[in-house]
Amino acid sequence: MSKDIVHIFDTTLRDGEQVPGCKLDTEQKLVIAERLDELGVDIIEAGFPISSPGDFNSVDQISKIVKNATVCGLTRAVKKDIEVAAEALKNAKRPRIHTGIGTSDSHIKHKFNSNREAIIERAVEAVSYAKKFVEDVEFYAEDAGRTDNDFLARVCEAVIKAGATVLNIPDTTGYCLPEEYGAKMKYLKENVKGIHKARLSCHCHNDLGLATANSIAGVVNGARQIECTINGLGERAGNTSLEEVVMILRQHPDLGLDTNVNSRLLYDTSQMVSQKMGVMVQPNKAIVGANAFAHSSGIHQDGVIKNRETYEIIDPADVGVNESSIVLTARSGRAALAYRAKKVGYELTKVQLDVVYQEFLNYADRKKEVMDEDIHEIVEASKINIES
Ligand code: KIV
Ligand code: ZN
Numbered sequence: 001m002s003k004d005i006v007h008i009f010d011t012t013l014r015d016g017e018q019v020p021g022c023k024l025d026t027e028q029k030l031v032i033a034e035r036l037d038e039l040g041v042d043i044i045e046a047g048f049p050i051s052s053p054g055d056f057n058s059v060d061q062i063s064k065i066v067k068n069a070t071v072c073g074l075t076r077a078v079k080k081d082i083e084v085a086a087e088a089l090k091n092a093k094r095p096r097i098h099t100g101i102g103t104s105d106s107h108i109k110h111k112f113n114s115n116r117e118a119i120i121e122r123a124v125e126a127v128s129y130a131k132k133f134v135e136d137v138e139f140y141a142e143d144a145g146r147t148d149n150d151f152l153a154r155v156c157e158a159v160i161k162a163g164a165t166v167l168n169i170p171d172t173t174g175y176c177l178p179e180e181y182g183a184k185m186k187y188l189k190e191n192v193k194g195i196h197k198a199r200l201s202c203h204c205h206n207d208l209g210l211a212t213a214n215s216i217a218g219v220v221n222g223a224r225q226i227e228c229t230i231n232g233l234g235e236r237a238g239n240t241s242l243e244e245v246v247m248i249l250r251q252h253p254d255l256g257l258d259t260n261v262n263s264r265l266l267y268d269t270s271q272m273v274s275q276k277m278g279v280m281v282q283p284n285k286a287i288v289g290a291n292a293f294a295h296s297s298g299i300h301q302d303g304v305i306k307n308r309e310t311y312e313i314i315d316p317a318d319v320g321v322n323e324s325s326i327v328l329t330a331r332s333g334r335a336a337l338a339y340r341a342k343k344v345g346y347e348l349t350k351v352q353l354d355v356v357y358q359e360f361l362n363y364a365d366r367k368k369e370v371m372d373e374d375i376h377e378i379v380e381a382s383k384i385n386i387e388s
Contacts, residue, residue, distance in 0.1 A: 003258040006249060007042040007225040008242065009201065012273060013058070014045040014074055015239050016229035022277045026058045032276060033062045035269055036230075037069050040260045041242075043096065045227075048074040049088035050081045056088050063092035070094040070136065077101040077126035086133035097130040100140030100168065103147040103155050116151055120158050127162040138166035140203065145171030149184060153191045160194040166225060167198050171214055174207030174237060182217030189222035201225035204240045206232060211240040216248055219257055230273040231281055231288065243270060243287040243319070251313060267320035287314070293324040298333030301326050305339050328370035330361060344372050346379055356382045 013029050016022075024032070029046070036044050046062040047055040063071045071092040075081035077099055089095035101112075101123050108114050123139065130137040139159040144152055156167050169188070171181055185200055202218035202225070204211040215226045232241030246261045270288035274281050283290045293316040295301045303310035304324060316324055326336050334357050341348055341356070348356060359382045364370050370378070 001253070001256060003253070003256055004224065006219050006223075006245075006257050006259050007199065007201075008040075008246065008259050008261055009043040009045065009072070009225050009227040010036050010041040010229065010242060011045040011203075011227050011239065012036070012229040012233060012242075013062075014047050015227075015235065016233040016273075017047075017277075018235045019233050019238075019277065019279060022233070022279060024276060026054065026061055028276045029058045030061055030065060032273060033066055035265075035272060037066050038262075039265045039269055040262045041069055042260060043070040043072050043225075045072045045074060045098065047088075050075065050078075050084040056084065059085070059088035060091070063089050063095065066092065070096050072096040072098050072138065075099045075126075075130070077122045079126075079129055082126065082130050082133065086130075089134065094136065095134045096136040096138055096166075097134050098138045098140060098168070099126045099130050100138075100142055101126065102142040103152060104143035104145075105148070106146065107143050120155055123155055124158050124162045127159045127164050131163040136165050137163060138168055138201070139164040140168035140170055142170055143172045144169040144184070145173060145176045145181065145204075149187045149191075152184070153188055156188055156192045156198075157194060160192065160198050164198055166201050168201040168203050168225075168227065169218070169223070170203035170227075171205060171211075172203075174205035174211060176204075176210070176214055178210060178213040178217035181214040182221040185218045185221040185223050199224045201227055202240070203227040205234065206237040206239065209237070211238070212244045212248070215240045215245050219249075220255065231270050231279070231285065233273070233277065233279060241286070242266075247287050247314060247319065250318075263318050264320045287319055292316075293321055294327050295324065295336075296327040296329050297331045298336065301336035301339075302333055305335050328360075328364065328375075329368065330364035332360075332364070332370075340372070341375055341379070344375050346375070352382075352384055355384050358382075 046059040049056045049059045059073045073085035073089050075085045085097050127137050200223040202215040202223045204214040226245050228240040228242040230242050232238040243266045246259050249257045267288050295304050300311045337360055338353050359378050363378050
């Protein structure tokens with residue numbers, strides 16, 4: 001079955017870098033941008049050029065080195081922002097300006113002290129102005145998650161007429177439920193005139209832990225771009241995690257959707273971004289966490305040793321992890337001990353295993369995790385004659 005491609009818009013270097021204390025310098029951003037290009041993301045949001053000379057410089061340098069991906073710069077719906085972004089992107093092979101404005105009643109009232117009609121006017125002006133510099137203009141309706149669908153549809157229609165190529169529907173505050181976010185996309189798909197001329201994009205935040213679920217609901221209902229970050233980094237509780245959405249689409253071919261990402265580079269990329277940003281990946285993080293392919297309870301270990309698929313839905317090699325790990329703890333059974341002992345050179349008979357296992361349990365009760373070097377000590381202490 002041929003699959004529809006969902007574009008992956010990586011915003012690690014813009015929204016991801018908004019993690020407090022995680023400022024990257026231009027050198028670090030260049031290394032990450034090169035890796036993202038190699039990973040196969042379709043768009044790299046390189047920064048917010050007007051925000052600082054450093055960010056301008058990063059977007060400018062990244063534009064020069066990225067070979068395949070579109071390079072994107074963020075702006076507010078402000079002429080000066082757009083001019084500066086266009087200047088920073090001038091050397092990009094495929095430049096995109098990402099401009100927009102808040103559309104929820106709360107943003108219109110409290111941020112802009114304005115009204116709906118004036119907001120549509122500013123949105124159209126910004127897109128038309130950006131079109132003078134680049135062909136590819138993405139419009140974001142900030143806080144679209146809490147924006148009334150009828151009004152959102154009117155905004156989308158107006159900016160498509162002005163030339164927007166992509167419509168970003170951010171759940172800026174991470175408020176939506178998956179059904180609600182999916183229904184929003186469906187509504188726009190069905191009610192915005194000219195929607196076939198633009199690509200709908202999901203941009204979800206993780207305040208309720210729903211960013212990934214919402215993004216998937218978005219593409220199931222017609223969006224064809226997901227904005228995400230490596231390791232789900234981002235403001236507050238973060239953004240949609242790139243590795244999660246890529247692997248969800250790959251593990252569910254029934255959805256008929258896929259991405260251009262080379263999943264075998266996911267683990268390495270996650271480690272690289274974690275080191276450069278100084279933010280550790282939580283051990284139980286899906287896909288790239290240290291425990292994502294680690295099995296520690298006896299029942300699971302026995303199953304995985306017999307057949308990996310009993311407790312694993314992803315082949316670790318597909319995301320660049322060498323192999324699943326069998327972690328030895330006091331909850332481990334004989335199968336796991338025999339498996340790990342064999343790896344360090346001991347082929348135990350059933351009788352020998354019974355003896356070594358008793359010694360192992362005593363040892364494991366004192367230690368959180370039994371390592372390879374401990375296995376030698378345990379076998380020694382068992383005082384049995386084993387060919388090693
Ligand atoms: O979350 C958000 O609304 C954003 C926009 C600026 C795209 O990051
Ligand atoms: Zn965001």
